[in-house]
Amino acid sequence: MTENILLIPGPVVISNKVQQALGTGSVSHTSDEFVAVFSSVLKKTRQVFKAGESSQPLVLAGSGTLGWDIAASNLIETGDKVLVLSTGFFSDSFAECLQVHGAHVDKMTAPLGGVVPVSDLRAALTPGGYKVITITHVDTSTGVMNDVKEICKAVKHVSPETLIVVDGVCSVGCEKLEFEAWGIDYALSASQKALGAPPGLSISMLSERAVSVAFSQKSQSCFYTSLKRWIPIMQNYESRKASYFATPAVQLINALNVALDEILEHGLEERIAKHWTTSDWFKNKVTEELGLELVSANARVSAHGLTAIYVKNPPEVISALKNMGIVISGGLHKDIQGEYIRVGHMGESACNDSLQHIQSCFDALKALEL
Template sequence: MSSRAGSRIKQISTHLNSNPFLELNTPFSTERSARLEDDKGNRIPAKKVQEVKTKVAEVRNLAPKPPKKMSNQAPHPALLIPGPIEFDDAVLSSMSHYRYPILLHPFASFHIHGHLGTDFEVLGNLRKLFLTSDPASQPFVISGSGTLGWDQVASNLVEPGDEVLVLHTGYFADSFADCFETYGVKATQLKAPIGDRPQLDEVEKALKEKEYKMLTVTHVDTSTGVLSEIQALSELVQRVSPDTLVVVDGVCSVGSEEIRFDDWKLDAVVTASQKGIGCPAGLSIMMVSGRAIERFKARKTRPTSYFGSWKNWLPIMQNYEAKKASYFATPSPQLIHALDTALKQILSRPIEDYWAAHKTASQKVKKAVADLGLRQLASKPENQATGMTAIYLPEGITPPDVLPSLLKKGVIFAGGLHKEIATKYIRFGHMGVSVTDPDRPDITKAIESLKEGLTEAGYKA
């Protein structure tokens, strides 16, 4: 036997030896016991070896562990404005899948080899999000922003010359009213002082004075952080003016606030993808009642919008739910796939738990604001939104004195939006993954950064 062959056999036999001299770094060595010797060649008993291993393990357990990586996204400041918000990795990565620009059935959960063979989910999950089981109701998802929802309402559910009552709690009521006027609909605004909302007796009086085809209410006005009482308003309309449709602007509320579409007898809720739902911006989302659909079908004039016309979109959405191929305008398959992921995350638990997580975060923020000696625009607790907080700055301090400092600390807040007081306050958004993921430090970090930023600006709490 050659020396080379002998050497090779010796190496092989080492691997086959049940008691190798040294532990082997191979998959085959894990179940073998090693025979170790000290520096004098004396064999170290297995018991002694085990004692050493135990001590090493104990030391390792005491050593500080590296911090859990919060996200696979590139490092960036935490986006804590009232939308768009921070997004979960899974939602963002779901947009990166290879997709053809599918025009026939974009609301299916696609497979590369064929999107028509999979089960429909997105519109069905929206029904679960809004808590509607009424087959006459209809969800809509159209490429566009939340503003497209206003156009759909104004061009499909009322006709030129109709009267609508718009409850005003901030900037977005003004804009919704302007949208109605653009379509020839007469909008009457019922206004409240900044930080407050119209009272029920005021609404009742207005409804008795004139016949309104529709009442609209901004559930959470992003400019003020004021929360409206949707259930009580709907009950009032049903009692005083039952033919009046109840339409909710829920762009800054769906996901973070309680909404029960069937139980509260709502006729339409307008929202968007980038806030409490936790999906990137670009989708206009609506839930519409059967009563509102019948109102649309009974209109005397054709809808005054082409792209937003339900004459075009209603059969498309109905076909999607019936798993029938259909097409009107090019959708965004990537965004719809992200929406599918976001909805599945939300609905992986009872929806009440999702609302509760937002409530807990909101209470933490609002306590911190009070502890700093600051005031909210919405001074009454019942008027305060869950998903955001609008905060008056101390006298003599303006948003430019604070916001750049927060950015340097890795936090982004929004400045004021209400034109009458824009220089006096800032807005803190707390929605989605920043509050539902218990391992994320976003809210705690933001509160600490706000304290430090105000101190640096010269404020003493």
């Protein structure tokens, strides 16, 4: 039986080397062998986030969503004001998570397919008005990408006390992100998208300021997500000292180590450039040859790890492609949920020189005569 080509916006197709690494035998999580691998992963994570030695990497068993809980339970306390820039389903879900943890959340909602203008953000900010601002770098529900660099500049200028939190689940590894240079305080991601590893790991980076805030919290209602517990563990592992709070996902971390090697082998910039080239090729073919419209309003706000496309009768399109051996996703945005499809192109499918997977997807869409 032929395997389907997986082109959803995560999990993604993983390389043979990463697959082999996932299948290695079990070892103790305190063994010298595993401690060396985990130390390597934490150091490489800094490189991918473009973070310096003063920043703190964090790799935990869990999905990208766990990163929301980490931010909410460690960086805010009940009643703290948080500003959420909303560009779709995942931005709104992050806001809901913050509210569950007791934050007072204000949302600035972008027009469908667009982003909140930075000028509007500047007008909404006041010095010290918000404890935290959250930015979803790429909202996977719409394929819309925020200009994190410019947003960070605006926040630093108007309200430098505000902690900047970036959801990079669908951006780290395929979009430009400079944690330290842009002054981000907490960035979260996950293993199963552009990092090209299997699902199951929450991957984050914290600034010194974020660590200080987490450690100075007066009260904390979490246990597993407590940075007071986890940061010493991460520091020990990076220094090659066995440590324990909760059992790490040994095989997943081994697979992530290989995936990070593949990203860094030819340089992060080249990896990002390959994603952009693939994305531009696919988007141009879909819009120019097939005459279809994208959910993202224009190229300036279009993400490079997926493409959201308006089509008639998305369930039929998804079913037809599956019959051709290609698996894509439907829409998530509440206002247009039944009006579009989403095609993921991250990791192996985006960076393989032949682009066989994404070419097959385009050919299949073309054959449907949409």
